[in-house]
Amino acid sequence: MTCEGCKGFFRRSVTKKIVYECKFNKCCHIDTFMRRKCQYCRLKKCVEQGMRMDLVLPEELNKTKREAKAAGSGSHLCSSESPNSLSEMKLSYMEGLSPEISELIKRTTLNNNNNFWPTDADLASISVILKFKIF
């Protein structure tokens, strides 16, 4: 649940993978006025309040979706290299990982119900996960 402003801000931030920077101490007070003054702290608060980046359609997938729609009725000529599903896309990030890490990621993000999300303890035990852009 969020306002339209933060909804748009969050979506733009995630899809474009923008990395903001706080000009102060990463602890700016965010309200309807100040939210426009520090994007870093705004995004930080969005996450703190529970907004999840994994609920934003990754740009790469969104692109194939748009292309499919733009193609109109004739759904031919679809020789795109882009992934056709979230699972397919996430799998491309699995290459080169140890089987243990790979399995852990699969179990926590690919096949299970939408409500499951790793706890801080889970994340701490697999800091390697932070390397993935999609997170």
Added chain:
DNA sequence: CTTGTGAATATGACCTAT
């Protein structure tokens, strides 16, 4: 060092889609 101006970016209220 101020001010004006137009381009580039970001925002958010409203809309559409599933």
Added chain:
DNA sequence: TATAGGTCATATTCACAA
């Protein structure tokens, strides 16, 4: 119906000339 992406007028920031 709930929630996510799309739209685009408006607002803000930026670059640079005067």
